[in-house]
Amino acid sequence: MQNETLKNIFVTGLRNAHAMESQAESLLNRQIERLDSFPDLKARMQAHLQETRTQQSRLDQILADLGESGSTMKDSALSFLGNLAAAAHMPAQDEVLKNSLASFAFENYETAAYKSLITVAEQVGAQNAIAPLKQSCSEEEAMAQFLQNNLDSVTKRYMQMSATGAL
Numbered sequence: 001m002q003n004e005t006l007k008n009i010f011v012t013g014l015r016n017a018h019a020m021e022s023q024a025e026s027l028l029n030r031q032i033e034r035l036d037s038f039p040d041l042k043a044r045m046q047a048h049l050q051e052t053r054t055q056q057s058r059l060d061q062i063l064a065d066l067g068e069s070g071s072t073m074k075d076s077a078l079s080f081l082g083n084l085a086a087a088a089h090m091p092a093q094d095e096v097l098k099n100s101l102a103s104f105a106f107e108n109y110e111t112a113a114y115k116s117l118i119t120v121a122e123q124v125g126a127q128n129a130i131a132p133l134k135q136s137c138s139e140e141e142a143m144a145q146f147l148q149n150n151l152d153s154v155t156k157r158y159m160q161m162s163a164t165g166a167l
């Protein structure tokens, strides 16, 4: 990687993605706690929590290969998605709906972030980073797709439970 400015663009993108995944982890943890009435959604969230931790490790590895670290202190300084995360843990009767909408937005944001980062990796010739970034990107896309597919049934279940006083 010859050009320092371009390398910095890549490192900054990787750190932003790392901060995004830290946010994803806390978002998922908070939602999973309160999803007992929605077992399918809960199970998928738990699976994605594991994926999220693996995605963090991939970013750590890419940063380490560049001689950089993905520290958690830097993550908190970069928590630009704080508002979305806050919206997603406000307790309310319709929180499962709000969380499903926020999660769909979040997973699409993550997909876009990885797509952009893959372009940067290609442009700077970071060959070893491309495959792991593509893997993470496809996991985010799959999660967004699941949430989209699941929105209809979550909405109906929420309405039914509310109507019968089960929520």
Ligand SMILES: [Fe+2]
Binding pocket: 024, 048, 052, 107, 110, 139, 140, 143
């Ligand atoms: Fe994700």
